[in-house]
Amino acid sequence: MEALGGTTIFLLVCISCLLFATWRSRSQKGKEPPGPTAFPLVGNLLQINPWNLPESLKELSEKYGPVFTVYLGPQKVVVLYGYDVVKEALIDQGDDFSGRGTLPLIKKLFQGTGIVTSNGETWKQLRRFALTTLRDFGMGKKGIEERIQEEAHFLVERLKNTHERPLNPGNFLVHAVSNIICSIVFGDRFDYEDEKFLALIDWIEENNNLQTSIQTQEKGNDDSKFTIETLSRTTLDLFLAGTGTTSITLRFAILILHKYPEIVEKMQKEIDSVIGRDRSPRMSDRSQMPFTDAVIHEVQRYIDFLPLNVPHAVIKDTKFRDYFIPKDTLIFPMLSSVLHDRKEFPNPEKFDPGHFLNANGTFKKSDYFLPFSTGKRVCAGEGLARMEIFIFLTSILQNFTLKPVMDHRDIDISPIITSLASMPRPYKVSFVPR
Template identity: 45%
Template sequence: MELVSASLLLVLCLCCILLASAWKSRDQRGQLPPGPAPLPLLGNFLQLDRTNVIHSLEKLREKYGPVFTVHLGSRRVVVLCGYQAVKEALVDQAEEFSGRGQIPAFSKDFNEHGVVFANGERWRQLRRFSLTTLRNFGMGKRSIEERIQEEAQCLVEELWKTQGAPFDPIFNLSQAISNIICSIVFGNRFDYEDEKFITLNKLIFKRFRFAGLSLAQLYNAFPGILEKIPGPHHVGSKCSQEIISFISERIKLQQATLDLNAPQNFIDCFLAKMEQEKQNPSTEFSMENLVMSTFNLFFAGTETVSTTLRYGFLILLKHPQVQEKIHQEIDAVIGRERAPTVEDRGRMPYTDATLHEIQRFSDILPMSLPHTVTRDTRFRGYLIPEGTYVYPLLSTVHFDLEEHKTPEAFAPERFLTENGCFKKQNAFLPFSAEVRSQLPLQSLSTQGNGPE
């Protein structure tokens, strides 16, 4: 009898907790943007298609407007749709929306170290150092340009080996981009047949593929529960740990031969900075931040750029008339006797427009990375509490009917004037719009044309 009474009491207490949680959530929603009513603990998880979250959120936009609230598990999220809403938040109120939210299935590997998932002073110091160091080593200048030219030639030679037979270019493209990053952070490229290099790229590929699976979405919604349960949802993190081991091994090798007066690459420069600041108790230049910052460079560059290239090739296959115009411009400006250079870009408006349209149309980062508001923030008449997660839907920017005529069509001409000169489009935000979006290696694939 006592056992039954205890069980009933436990159930009653649980019901009270759930009702209190639901009432608290309802009370908080009075000042938040509108959205579907969440269930206790589950939030709106059951109302979203885990295989196509973007589509689910776009359907909610039709009902609640361009700014609305959803609950992913117990986490409250404000979603921004369309160019105007995204610009007002990330540009006009950049400081308030500058916090970095976490993606549990990814960010647990970084533990808020490195650049991408850090906040506050750590983020500011590491981002400033990364940008300055890469610029000093020629980011956007001749030295990096020569490395890209060298790798492009190696890629072409690798493709020639197929002798015209059908092949899958996915891995070749990933290796080429990864090698450019390796040359910057490690100081050397790898042969495409190098076993360790092949393993590294397979891990990177597998890690990113896992992040898009419904298992990862489930983990992101309920990280506290799933972290304690064994299963395939830990596969992504295991890949990350192997990548981290590879990076750590390389760092140890470079420590052994480091000349503090003549650093040769990104890791050397970071190690020199660690030595310089070793007496500073509040320094952010630690071994963990070095490992994670290096991981971030692979994270920010390899899959984003190689995926863009893959989409580009597929799109050009569907649009042979665009291919023809690009070939004509290449022959007229570059010819066939030399490699292209950065200086050529200004004289190739159609090719430049096509590259931008590929990025807009392919839309490879439709949700961007999550933000958080750094303080209680008034936005469009609502009050968004400090710490609330914010997701800008970049897909709704790139396909915004108010900004793009026939956005579903692939049309490089939208980036050209009537006279055939290149023109910027405001609603072009392949890596978001605010200062946090300007990750160092992303400049290898684009020069942003959205608001800065």
């Protein structure tokens, strides 16, 4: 019994010493961000709504402030809520917060080997390579604008062939946007009925199996980041990011606009005045079209497509404001908290192009407009997406009036919140030639 008692005392002393050492180490490094008490295994999942995380995190920010900790099951997440802390982290301390955090769904989709979810030197080299290659293929140059104009023409002709039949334009928009990436990567577009093209769209999530032969200076380099796996994964990332986000934004735009015929009418007057009916829209027109520009910005602000942002991570033990954040901690720099900031955008839950217009009708820029995020991990395809959204949408409104299948006042434009993204509600609309 004495031996047993001595062993118990010894174990208690060891545990106490370990706990004291851990506490002392953390206290020396600094306190971590506050948050609700987490339970074993489930974390804070019993205290939040996992199906509407943006709203739950908004409520927690009101109690714990702009920097707080929440546990999604065993996964610890530090949430940054509000423009000031998001900017401070992603811009002022951009290197510290440049890691890509992973959630199970993101890991399953992107596998951690492409440009979206890779980290460290792999990410730096893949991003540099992707941007350089895309520029060589025409992104950011006049040539890519002409490709988008050409694709917009095919899209308009396809819509004309619907003969005003009510339809969900989702597939049409996905095909048109995908063809831009195809024209960049493969050098040519696909016919909308091409079986290979349709298979590519259907199998886009399985595109990781696409293999290609690689011959560069990297042959025989065991440390190379340019493997068949990473390059094919990066190609898939470009398709997923370059097709999904832009086409969904356009679907949202048409859903919103056919609820507000007065906004469409004002946009069409501006389109007719600046562009006319006989030539394709071009990016140089945008500066002369403040109302249309404001509407497009408001669509992206309102839909809040990635409310949590794509998760970040700190790449080292980091001091942020008065807090200590351990290396590899998952970070949610909440875009929703910036795009729906009430001081910058009065009535943020309301769709209002006036958020981006001055009193005299000129376009008003906002530092809070961050749908593509900001900092080291800003969306690599932001310029391409902006060009596609403007040219496709103005081309559609240049040629069609949007006719709803119900009273426009009954159309629900509120986004459907999923685990990671905001999605448009299903709808049908007729495209009536002007």
